Amino acid sequence: MPFREKFTWVSLVVTVAAAAGYSLFLLSQPAGRAAGEIPYQMPMVAAIGVTIVTTIVGTIVFGIGGGIAATMANRVMPGDFGRIDDRDREIALEGGAAGAAVASAGALVALVLAMARADQFWIANAIFGTYVAASVVSAVVRLVAYRRGF
């Protein structure tokens, strides 16, 4: 599995897990609590922070660790270890374009909420949701490209 594909898998799993954790926090709020009273800030920051840190650590563990394991098993350093080629770059562009389309739509939603003077809770969560959706769509498009062809 190419290094970039491993990174994409790690990024997808971590993003979905962090978003799920944050969603559980929101769902655990008492019924009838006003959106403006939900202390979402720290959990959201934690979800974003965990996503970034875990993606980096996970990529190191599964990418470099996998390469080391393969090297030990074959007793030869794979020649393409850590290599990023044209296909990786083209797939990254394809995924990036899909993610950007989702991000644009999400930004529009956040803009409308701001214009409508919606509570900060809704604006912040619309942006967070956009970030998650764009990351997931981008990762899925890249993985489909890696698996099914490009």
Added chain:
Amino acid sequence: MVKPTSITNRIRALRFAAGEMTQAELADRIGVTRQTVIAIEQGRYSPSLEVAFKIARVLGVGLDDVFQFPSEDRT
């Protein structure tokens, strides 16, 4: 959404004709990953013109001997 290429190739046969060259060896010589060589062989990825020429050169044949593009529209 991306779709597999309609370009076909004879890389696998040409590799064996070139002293049973492995996918890893071909990948190293043209500067791509083994997975990209596999994807090209299986018709899941069309390489850039530069990589295509490198493949042909390493295999010691012309570009037309490696890659074929169907003349009829098969979409």
